[in-house]
Amino acid sequence: MQTFLQVLINGTGKGAIFALLALGFVIIFKATEVVNFAHGSLALAGGYVVAVLKPMVGWWSAAAAGITAAAVLALVIERLLLARARNASDTSLAILTIGVDVLVLTEVVRRLGTEASPFLGDPYDVKPLTLGDVTVGRSEVVALAVSVVLITAFFAAFRFSPWGVAMRAQSENREAAALMGIRSSRVTASAWAVGGALAGIAVLFLATQDFSGGGLSQATHGVALAAFPAAIIGGLTSPGGAVLGGFVVGLTEAMTAQYVDLDFAKVAVYLVMLLVLVVRPSGLFGRVVQARV
Amino acid sequence: MSGQTTGRTPGRRDVRPLRVSEVTVRFGGLVAVNRVSFTVEPGSIHALIGPNGAGKSTCFNAISGVCRISSGRITLGDVDLGRTPPHRIAALGVGRAFQNLALSPTSTVFDNVMLGRHALTGGGFLGHGLRAPWLRRAARRHADRVAEICDFLGVARYLHTPAGVLPYGDQKRVDIARALAVEPTLLMLDEPAAGMNASETAEMAALIQDVRDELGVSVLFVEHDMGLVMGIADRVTVLDFGRLIADDVPSVVQRAPEVIAAYLGVDDGQGQPAVKTRAGGGFPGTGGGNGDPATSPRPGRDGRAEPDSREAMG
Amino acid sequence: MSDSNRAAGDMVPGDGRWWRIGRVAGAALLIVVLLALPLYLPGEWLKVGTWMMTGAVGALGLTLLTGQAGQLSLAHGFFLLVGAVSYAVLSGPAGDPTYIGFGLPPVVGLLGAVLISGLAGAAFAPVSGRLRGIYLGVASLALVFLGFWLGRALPAVAGSTSSGRLPQPFSIFGLSVDVSRQLSSLSVFGVPLGRDERTWYLYLLLTAIAYLLAQGAVSGRPGRAWRAVRDNETAATVLGVSVVRVKAGVFAISSAYAGLAGVMTAWWTGIMKPDESEVAGSYGVTVSIAFLAMIVVGGLGSLPGAVLGAALVFGLPVALPLLTQSASADIGSGTAFSPIVITNFAYGALIVLIILFEPSGMAGLGRRLLGPARART
Numbered sequence: 014m015q016t017f018l019q020v021l022i023n024g025t026g027k028g029a030i031f032a033l034l035a036l037g038f039v040i041i042f043k044a045t046e047v048v049n050f051a052h053g054s055l056a057l058a059g060g061y062v063v064a065v066l067k068p069m070v071g072w073w074s075a076a077a078a079g080i081t082a083a084a085v086l087a088l089v090i091e092r093l094l095l096a097r098a099r100n101a102s103d104t105s106l107a108i109l110t111i112g113v114d115v116l117v118l119t120e121v122v123r124r125l126g127t128e129a130s131p132f133l134g135d136p137y138d139v140k141p142l143t144l145g146d147v148t149v150g151r152s153e154v155v156a157l158a159v160s161v162v163l164i165t166a167f168f169a170a171f172r173f174s175p176w177g178v179a180m181r182a183q184s185e186n187r188e189a190a191a192l193m194g195i196r197s198s199r200v201t202a203s204a205w206a207v208g209g210a211l212a213g214i215a216v217l218f219l220a221t222q223d224f225s226g227g228g229l230s231q232a233t234h235g236v237a238l239a240a241f242p243a244a245i246i247g248g249l250t251s252p253g254g255a256v257l258g259g260f261v262v263g264l265t266e267a268m269t270a271q272y273v274d275l276d277f278a279k280v281a282v283y284l285v286m287l288l289v290l291v292v293r294p295s296g297l298f299g300r301v302v303q304a305r306v
Numbered sequence: 307m308s309g310q311t312t313g314r315t316p317g318r319r320d321v322r323p324l325r326v327s328e329v330t331v332r333f334g335g336l337v338a339v340n341r342v343s344f345t346v347e348p349g350s351i352h353a354l355i356g357p358n359g360a361g362k363s364t365c366f367n368a369i370s371g372v373c374r375i376s377s378g379r380i381t382l383g384d385v386d387l388g389r390t391p392p393h394r395i396a397a398l399g400v401g402r403a404f405q406n407l408a409l410s411p412t413s414t415v416f417d418n419v420m421l422g423r424h425a426l427t428g429g430g431f432l433g434h435g436l437r438a439p440w441l442r443r444a445a446r447r448h449a450d451r452v453a454e455i456c457d458f459l460g461v462a463r464y465l466h467t468p469a470g471v472l473p474y475g476d477q478k479r480v481d482i483a484r485a486l487a488v489e490p491t492l493l494m495l496d497e498p499a500a501g502m503n504a505s506e507t508a509e510m511a512a513l514i515q516d517v518r519d520e521l522g523v524s525v526l527f528v529e530h531d532m533g534l535v536m537g538i539a540d541r542v543t544v545l546d547f548g549r550l551i552a553d554d555v556p557s558v559v560q561r562a563p564e565v566i567a568a569y570l571g572v573d574d575g576q577g578q579p580a581v582k583t584r585a586g587g588g589f590p591g592t593g594g595g596n597g598d599p600a601t602s603p604r605p606g607r608d609g610r611a612e613p614d615s616r617e618a619m620g
Numbered sequence: 621m622s623d624s625n626r627a628a629g630d631m632v633p634g635d636g637r638w639w640r641i642g643r644v645a646g647a648a649l650l651i652v653v654l655l656a657l658p659l660y661l662p663g664e665w666l667k668v669g670t671w672m673m674t675g676a677v678g679a680l681g682l683t684l685l686t687g688q689a690g691q692l693s694l695a696h697g698f699f700l701l702v703g704a705v706s707y708a709v710l711s712g713p714a715g716d717p718t719y720i721g722f723g724l725p726p727v728v729g730l731l732g733a734v735l736i737s738g739l740a741g742a743a744f745a746p747v748s749g750r751l752r753g754i755y756l757g758v759a760s761l762a763l764v765f766l767g768f769w770l771g772r773a774l775p776a777v778a779g780s781t782s783s784g785r786l787p788q789p790f791s792i793f794g795l796s797v798d799v800s801r802q803l804s805s806l807s808v809f810g811v812p813l814g815r816d817e818r819t820w821y822l823y824l825l826l827t828a829i830a831y832l833l834a835q836g837a838v839s840g841r842p843g844r845a846w847r848a849v850r851d852n853e854t855a856a857t858v859l860g861v862s863v864v865r866v867k868a869g870v871f872a873i874s875s876a877y878a879g880l881a882g883v884m885t886a887w888w889t890g891i892m893k894p895d896e897s898e899v900a901g902s903y904g905v906t907v908s909i910a911f912l913a914m915i916v917v918g919g920l921g922s923l924p925g926a927v928l929g930a931a932l933v934f935g936l937p938v939a940l941p942l943l944t945q946s947a948s949a950d951i952g953s954g955t956a957f958s959p960i961v962i963t964n965f966a967y968g969a970l971i972v973l974i975i976l977f978e979p980s981g982m983a984g985l986g987r988r989l990l991g992p993a994r995a996r997t
Contacts, residue, residue, distance in 0.1 A: 048754045098976050104692060104753050105975050108916055111909055112971025119964040126955040235899040241758045249755075279898070280769045283762030287747055290759050294750050370858045396860030408855030410847050421844045425860030431873050434840035435833030445840065488859065 018147045020271045021264070026153020027224060028263020029160035033215045034240035035247065035255035035262075036164065037208030041087075042249050043184040044204030047095060048107040052212055053237035054117035059083030059213030060220050060229045061121045064131035072135040079133075080213035086117070087209025091202055122231045130228030134221035150223030159214065164256055167207075171252065176203060184250070212237075239266070239279070242286035248299025257297065261285065319399070321348040321491040321523055322383030324369070329378030331364050331548075338364040340548040341378065346492065346541075351518055351525045353535040353556075356545035357568055362528045363405065365545065366496055369526075370402050371395045382492065397425035401490030403481040405497045405528075411470025415461060415480050418469045419452045422487025452487060459483040459513070475506050479513075486517070493517060495527040499534050507531055511538050536560065544568065654824055659809055663801075663816035667888070668938045670816075673823040674884040675934030677830045679914040679926035681877020684834055686912070687921025688843060689870040690850030691748070692757030694908040696878045698767040701894075701903035702740045703879025704787070704886040705771070705778045706733035711788040719785045720776050726790045730883055737879020738872045745868035752853070756871075764898060764905050771894030771903070784893025787886040790822055797822055797887075823884060827927075830877060834923055837873075846870055878911075910934070913967040917974055919981025928982050932970075937963040 034052065041049045049055075063072075063079035070078070090113055098106060125131075132138055137151040171177035179200045182190040191197055215237070220229040225236050243262040247254025262282050270278035289297060324346040331339040339361040346352040354362050367373040369380055371392030380387040385398055401422065409418050427448055429441040456462040459479045464472055469480055478498065485493055498514065499507040511534050518525050529535050535542060535556070542559040544552040546568040552559045559565055658666055678696060685691050711729030712721025724732070741748070747759050771778040779785035789798030799806075801814025811817075837843055845866045848856035853863050885902055886892050895901025914933045918925025940959035974981050 048758070094972060094976065101975060101979065104686075104690065105979065107692065107754050107757065108912060109972055109975040111912060112916075112968045112975070115909060115913070115964055115968030115971070119961055119968065123955055123957070123961050231899060232897065235897065235905075238761065238899075238905070241761060245755070245758050276769055276772065280762075280765050283765045287759060287762050290751060290755070291746050294755070372854050372857055391862070392857045393860055393862040396858065402858050404855060404858075408852040410851040413844070413847055413851075417844055417847070421848050421856075421859050421861070424841065424845060424848075427841050429841055431833070431837045431842050431869070434842055435836040437836045441840070484859065 020267050022149045023153045024264040024267025026157045028260035029157045030215050030218045031243045031262045032256040032259025033211045035243035035259045037211035038240050038244045039255040040204050041208040045201050049110050051110040051114040053234040054114045055083045055209045055212040056216040056237045057121045057234050058086050060216035063133050080210050083213030084206045084210040087205040091205040130230040132228045133217050138221040152221045152223035156218040246289045248296030250300045251298035254298035319491050325381045327379050330376045332376045342550045344543040344553050346524050346526050349522050350540040353539035353542045354528045360545040361548040396488050399491035401485035401488035402494040403485040407477050409469040414466050415464045415469050419483045419487050422484040423448050455483050455486050493525045499531045658817040658820045659811045666816040666820045670819050670823045671938050672931045672935045673827045675930030676927040678878050678881030678911050679930040680830050680834050681874040682911045683915040683926040685874035689846035693760045695760035695763035696911045697903040697907040698763040699737050699875040699878030700882035701767045703733045703737040703882025706736040707883040708787045708892040733883050734876050734879045738876030741872035741875025748871035749864040749868035768898045778894045779892045784891040787892045917970045919983030922983035925981050925983035933967050
């Protein structure tokens with residue numbers, strides 16, 4: 014029971030991070046219909062800035078700079094590249110982001126070199142929390158708290174703020190939204206920036222001893238890939254689904270690692286995704302798009 | 307067109323009636339087609355009309371199997387189309403051209419039309435990859451037939467041009483050629499004259515009649531151009547809000563009060579003006595003066611409407 | 621779907637007589653050059669060529685799936701693994717205490733490996749037949765992770781992670797590929813045909829078969845069905861194409877191509893060994909993305925484009941060290957611009973630039989340059 018609680022809390026904490034990544038991924042998809050394969054690279058680039066600045070300006074300022082860097086990078090990708098390829102098909106745009114991913118990933122990994130991978134979770138990493146007779150990683154608990162705050166804030170903004178209204182309007186019907194005076198480019202750009210910032214926050218927890226047992230490296234990019242199954246499980250068009258998908262992924266991974274096999278954990282995540290897709294090809298809450306003829 | 311070399315049935319085809327009986331199609335809570343029944347008699351030209359959102363295209367989609375019917379039956383001869391996998395329906399002799407030109411823009415006209423013969427041809431990856439002689443022979447035969455059909459439609463000179471670069475009217479013709487390449491007994495045309503000018507519409511009318519006369523097939527078509535509808539249709543089925551409101555010969559349909567009401571819009575009790583509230587197409591009787599369909603193949607712009615854009619599932 | 625970005629391979633070239641003669645002459649010249657190269661090139665350059673051909677075979681398969689049928693896959697690496705492992709097991713020596721092997725002749729092993737890869741792809745039908753485009757791309761990531769785990773969980777099949785197992789070199793009718801130049805009894809124009817030369821001819825034959833099969837299918841009924849499914853699934857259905865079957869089928873075919881590329885990879889590296897991580901290595905996500913890069917750079921759907929793209933993406937990292945002669949010296953410092961890094965930059969940038977500026981890739985560029993010549997005929 015004790016172990017189960019421990020696994021449950023750790024899994025939920027991990028899930029919270031996947032939820033942040035998947036949420037950003039889905040926001041971008043909803044606003045621009047681009048499947049952003051460079052999402053892992055956004056996280057990696059943000060993390061790299063944190064790692065470089067941390068010894069100079071301290072963790073808090075470095076973290077803020079890293080989050081900003083990830084948001085700016087996302088913005089640059091959108092403004093500089095995607096905005097210029099509006100007429101390309103969604104598959105072409107997805108492949109474009111794969112190209113960007115290769116570039117960013119290669120450069121960050123090259124810069125990191127072969128030295129020890131930097132850990133990014135200074136204030137909370139490797140400081141276990143004991144709650145009653147359960148000991149859990151502090152990173153997971155902080156991640157969960159941060160995610161709950163951010164996700165709540167996002168849904169409040171999505172529901173009530175002018176930005177959220179514009180976002181939703183645009184994802185429903187781009188032309189109509191434009192006619193109503195919603196500036197599509199501003200909505201699109203802000204969606205990318207938000208997605209990037211969320212990835213920048215997520216990496217502060219990904220590259221920790223608690224979370225992955227490793228610092229910032231190419232492997233972090235692989236871990237961040239789990240944002241895809243999370244988003245797909247929930248349905249690419251559903252922010253709520255992305256959050257749920259994130260938790261499903263986190264818990265599946267933690268439970269499998271504990272009760273089945275450590276190495277099998279990642280596979281299990283993807284198998285759950287396949288299972289969902291076979292039953293519901295658009296994910297749990299995804300909109301079914303029907304072609305018109 | 308008479309010298310058929312590779313059809314299902316040489317010469318006159320075994321054309322059977324299409325019976326739509328009590329068909330209902332629902333999308334979620336929306337009833338797009340509500341207990342509609344009509345029959346397309348063998349060898350007849352049958353029009354399906356109605357204002358925007360009346361359920362015409364949904365009806366088409368139900369017949370060609372791309373949307374499932376909630377209740378009712380659609381049969382071609384004694385085959386139940388509702389129980390046939392959608393991709394098998396073409397092989398039963400149903401050819402369909404689309405409202406919004408579903409051609410592959412980068413493929414040649416030949417490739418586009420040849421696709422219509424998918425069910426009539428065979429061979430998979432290995433057969434074609436290894437260039438099996440019998441497949442090559444069959445392919446040449448089918449290619450001749452495709453050229454013949456394209457010639458009949460007047461697009462033969464574009465055979466090796468990418469379909470996407472052709473003028474709109476020719477793309478329409480390629481689309482119809484593709485539907486004919488299926489060697490259908492029932493040819494379904496979704497707004498064949500949409501976006502065409504008067505003379506092009508007249509040509510289209512002649513073409514549809516030629517197809518029926520020479521091949522003896524049934525033609526079921528959706529159209530907003532009332533001149534075209536009243537000019538060539540043997541029978542007209544009118545839908546409004548998913549319900550059937552008239553099903554008769556053109557001269558009767560034109561005078562039916564329900565049809566006039568549907569096309570002009572009626573006072574809905576909310577202070578709306580009683581004219582032109584939601585009509586997608588021109589009223590059958592207007593603009594023509596004489597109501598005699600036999601003498602008025604008027605493919606003029608009077609009955610013109612924008613292509614149907616609001617209907618669910620196109 | 622109005623979109624001009626995905627169809628480099630569809631356009632039928634003009635059918636002018638001179639154009640056709642030119643094409644035949646060009647093809648004949650190419651064949652002569654490819655057959656003669658081993659007589660002039662040193663072994664290490666032949667290895668660059670055979671590696672390019674390995675990439676070409678995999679890229680041909682992927683361009684059928686992604687370029688022709690519009691289905692994205694990131695699982696190409698996984699099917700390379702299936703092919704390589706199947707070959708190692710089928711043709712591996714029977715009775716080996718560490719590794720499972722059936723001791724079958726290499727030809728049987730090769731055909732079996734291709735067949736097994738195709739069947740593995742066919743088994744993915746419940747997913748590959750139902751999902752579209754990008755959804756399939758993300759779903760296919762599952763296979764990469766599954767393959768990585770299986771490879772490490774079954775060392776008796778896939779080779780141990782430390783030393784790996786040796787794939788049986790190819791031989792047929794007593795004629796082996798694995799013969800050193802000094803001992804070779806076979807020579808052409810006085811040039812003895814050793815391991816590298818023989819591998820070149822074997823790979824050339826395999827690539828040619830793969831290319832011709834794909835060409836026949838693309839220009840025939842299967843190709844038309846693929847493009848119809850890519851451009852409009854509903855219209856394809858109405859015209860009699862079973863969309864589910866076509867999508868599942870082209871996925872299986874693409875997998876078989878990847879399987880063949882996997883066997884060629886195992887021969888080329890001379891070792892069968894599972895990857896160190898899911899992302900890097902010979903069978904991971906990175907390799908899948910490299911294949912995707914090849915077909916985008918070459919022009920989606922274009923067969924010559926796939927071959928050219930493969931030459932660039934697989935050729936560059938092995939050719940650069942030969943050109944600079946200083947390959948391994950500064951890799952140790954970690955942050956150096958190693959050939960791999962340079963290649964990654966090159967094809968990452970190429971993907972971006974090509975999608976932005978030349979969506980039909982090198983094939984489109986070539987067509988545009990040759991366009992005037994064709995028009996004149």
